[in-house]
Amino acid sequence: MTTFKNKRFSRRGFLAGTGMLAAGISLPSSLLKASGSSTLNFYNWDTYIGETTLSDFKSSSGIDVKMDLFSDNDELFGKLRAGNPGYDLIVPSSDFVERMIIADMLSPLDNNAIPNRVNVEPTFLEVGFDPGRRYSLPYMWGTMGIGYRKSKVDGTPDSWKWLLDSSKYRGKIALLSEAGDVLGAAFKYMGHPLNTTDPKIITQAEQLLIKQKPNIKVFAPDNGQDLLLSGEVDLAMEWNGDILQVMEEDPDISYVVPKEGSVVWEDALAIPKGAPNPKNAHKFINFLLGAEAGAAIAEFIQYATPNVAAKKLMPEEYKNNPAIFPSDTTLKSCEASIYKGEEAVRLYDEAWTRVLAA
Amino acid sequence: MLSDRFRAKNENSRKVFLVTFLPPTIWLILFLFAPVLIIVVYSFSQKVGLINIEVNWVMDNYWRAADPLYLKIFAKSFYIAGTTTFLCLVISFPVVLAITKIRQNWKLIILVLLMLPFWINLLIRTYALIAVLRTRGFLNSGFEWIAAHLGLRFEPVQFLYNDTAIIIGLVYIHLPFMILPIYAGLEGFDETLKQAAEDLGSSSMQVYRHIVFPLIRPSVFAGCMLVFIPALGSYLTPELLGGTDGQLIANVIERQFKHANDWPFGAALSMVLIYVTCGVIAVWLLVAKRKKS
Numbered sequence: 001m002t003t004f005k006n007k008r009f010s011r012r013g014f015l016a017g018t019g020m021l022a023a024g025i026s027l028p029s030s031l032l033k034a035s036g037s038s039t040l041n042f043y044n045w046d047t048y049i050g051e052t053t054l055s056d057f058k059s060s061s062g063i064d065v066k067m068d069l070f071s072d073n074d075e076l077f078g079k080l081r082a083g084n085p086g087y088d089l090i091v092p093s094s095d096f097v098e099r100m101i102i103a104d105m106l107s108p109l110d111n112n113a114i115p116n117r118v119n120v121e122p123t124f125l126e127v128g129f130d131p132g133r134r135y136s137l138p139y140m141w142g143t144m145g146i147g148y149r150k151s152k153v154d155g156t157p158d159s160w161k162w163l164l165d166s167s168k169y170r171g172k173i174a175l176l177s178e179a180g181d182v183l184g185a186a187f188k189y190m191g192h193p194l195n196t197t198d199p200k201i202i203t204q205a206e207q208l209l210i211k212q213k214p215n216i217k218v219f220a221p222d223n224g225q226d227l228l229l230s231g232e233v234d235l236a237m238e239w240n241g242d243i244l245q246v247m248e249e250d251p252d253i254s255y256v257v258p259k260e261g262s263v264v265w266e267d268a269l270a271i272p273k274g275a276p277n278p279k280n281a282h283k284f285i286n287f288l289l290g291a292e293a294g295a296a297i298a299e300f301i302q303y304a305t306p307n308v309a310a311k312k313l314m315p316e317e318y319k320n321n322p323a324i325f326p327s328d329t330t331l332k333s334c335e336a337s338i339y340k341g342e343e344a345v346r347l348y349d350e351a352w353t354r355v356l357a358a
Numbered sequence: 359m360l361s362d363r364f365r366a367k368n369e370n371s372r373k374v375f376l377v378t379f380l381p382p383t384i385w386l387i388l389f390l391f392a393p394v395l396i397i398v399v400y401s402f403s404q405k406v407g408l409i410n411i412e413v414n415w416v417m418d419n420y421w422r423a424a425d426p427l428y429l430k431i432f433a434k435s436f437y438i439a440g441t442t443t444f445l446c447l448v449i450s451f452p453v454v455l456a457i458t459k460i461r462q463n464w465k466l467i468i469l470v471l472l473m474l475p476f477w478i479n480l481l482i483r484t485y486a487l488i489a490v491l492r493t494r495g496f497l498n499s500g501f502e503w504i505a506a507h508l509g510l511r512f513e514p515v516q517f518l519y520n521d522t523a524i525i526i527g528l529v530y531i532h533l534p535f536m537i538l539p540i541y542a543g544l545e546g547f548d549e550t551l552k553q554a555a556e557d558l559g560s561s562s563m564q565v566y567r568h569i570v571f572p573l574i575r576p577s578v579f580a581g582c583m584l585v586f587i588p589a590l591g592s593y594l595t596p597e598l599l600g601g602t603d604g605q606l607i608a609n610v611i612e613r614q615f616k617h618a619n620d621w622p623f624g625a626a627l628s629m630v631l632i633y634v635t636c637g638v639i640a641v642w643l644l645v646a647k648r649k650k651s
Contacts, residue, residue, distance in 0.1 A: 072616075074616035074617050074619075075616070077619075078615070078616065081408075081409045099408060102407075102408055103407070103408040103409045105409075171516075177597075178617060179613075179617065179618075180617075213602050213603070216602050217519055217601070217602075218518075218519045218601060218602065219602055221597055221598075230492060230493075230494060231493060231494050232492050232493055232494075232518070342405070342407070342408065342619070345617075345618060345619060345620075346618065346620065348618075349613060349614075349617065349618035349620070350427075352613075353427060353428075353431075353605070353610060353613075354427060356602070356603060356604075356605040356609075357427060357430055357431055357603065357605065358603065
């Protein structure tokens with residue numbers, strides 16, 4: 001507790017000073033088992049890898065992959081912000097890649113160790129959140145849009161209007177529950193950039209949402225697809241992958257990206273600072289970007305792959321599914337979410353708290 | 359000789375004392391006091407950039423928490439937790455009275471049934487409640503079936519996604535925490551006291567008012583605390599069952615630690631919640647004490 005004498009110290013120092021408490025809590029037990037040079041600690045989203053990907057990699061390289069799961073970017077960020085507890089490879093989304101670069105939490109990639117980088121579609125090598133792709137490579141991508149029940153909706157609800165500025169589907173609407181997602185959609189609807197940080201526009205979006213609140217049934221924490229499937233709502237703001245899952249169960253459900261534009265997201269492979277086995281992480285990234293492995297993953301999880309070689313191996317119904325690969329005009333109207341700075345994060349959160357409290 | 363033996367005995371009991379009380383004390387210090395202390399320190403800190411927190415003993419986070427926006431959410435959380443506690447109390451009393459009246463071997467079964475839900479994860483129980491309450495849920499289907507048999511038209515009731523749903527969910531989860539302490543209080547109750555009161559001419563209403571209730575007041579108080587405090591900090595139930603204005607203070611706190619990435623402010627909100635809760639309990643105890651004297 002000597003650090004308490006020091007009036008100013010960083011969080012890292014604070015944690016070290018107060019012992020293993022906080023670190024101990026955030027240390028996943030499974031990691032303790034995986035050490036040595038032929039292992040790899042992979043921190044991934046749930047159901048986000050092919051059925052045999054890990055065993056295929058083991059038989060081709062002899063490296064044992066130990067996979068831990070996280071459920072959202074905040075959890076990933078929270079676990080790594082106090083120092084890397086032992087992960088070699090992580091899968092943050094675009095804006096979190098940027099956050100982690102700024103916070104000095106990622107190691108640069110060694111492109112010479114990843115020959116399969118050539119398989120990545122060129123558009124994915126020029127991204128705002130990681131200029132020149134020094135720290136990350138794309139894993140999967142997709143869009144945010146509207147999942148809807150065809151029989152209950154007039155035509156195709158291809159505008160944010162039906163969710164954000166209309167009482168036509170009163171009580172049958174579910175929106176996402178995260179400030180950035182909902183405000184972002186409101187910005188696009190009002191004709192502003194997705195990553196707006198102008199306080200005036202944020203206030204306008206806040207007012208739009210407060211006005212629309214009586215028509216909205218629920219701000220769903222990532223279960224909009226279940227609400228849609230059970231008939232609780234007829235329109236849900238959701239991620240395309242989630243809606244795709246329920247489209248398979250119920251042919252009456254469909255997905256559209258609104259014409260005003262939306263979010264195009266990307267989950268990227270990155271190596272956190274302090275990774276115990278960075279060489280193995282590079283080998284695994286190279287493996288994932290290979291044609292067969294990439295295709296096997298896309299086949300199983302049905303997300304859009306940025307891997308050209310893998311896409312070539314995929315069946316037509318995957319390549320031509322507009323819910324997976326939107327048209328080029330739609331994509332042009334979409335933007336990637338970037339890190340907006342702590343000031344804007346606070347403005348967003350306060351606006352969102354006011355929307356929920358109204 | 360005598361003093362030696364005495365000293366040995368004394369030494370021995372000191373060892374027993376250490377062995378019994380040291381582990382829980384260390385546990386408490388490490389896993390309760392130290393983390394709370396960290397939160398206290400954070401609440402007087404400021405964040406610098408993305409991940410660093412500077413401890414500079416400022417009050418900014420507390421001033422921010424005093425904004426009417428957050429006070430309103432605090433008030434709402436207290437209202438929801440208070441209503442939950444009241445409903446649990448009202449429901450528990452008849453249930454407990456019934457349990458104390460039934461035969462011994464049935465008692466055990468009923469108590470086991472009351473405890474059974476604890477074996478199931480809270481998240482799963484909440485999802486089960488959603489399946490019961492939703493528009494095409496079991497409850498609405500049941501009503502529809504009855505209405506159809508009576509030849510009536512039926513519009514599904516919107517049970518979910520409003521404050522009532524939050525309260526239903528909280529009462530459902532916390533009811534055993536009220537029933538068990540009150541049951542413990544009533545079960546150990548000396549029946550001869552009741553008989554004495556009746557012999558002296560009290561009606562059964564009077565017996566409960568003047569004899570039973572005052573004597574089991576500590577158990578009722580314990581039950582109320584066991585329900586009120588966790589209900590005040592509930593986060594999952596409002597998140598899953600609440601409507602568009604269903605956020606309670608715990609949801610705001612959760613956002614500060616996750617998406618809003620503002621640990622010091624989240625810590626300050628947590629501390630305010632702790633201060634206010636302690637304050638409410640203190641006032642409650644004072645009032646109870648004054649009543650007694």
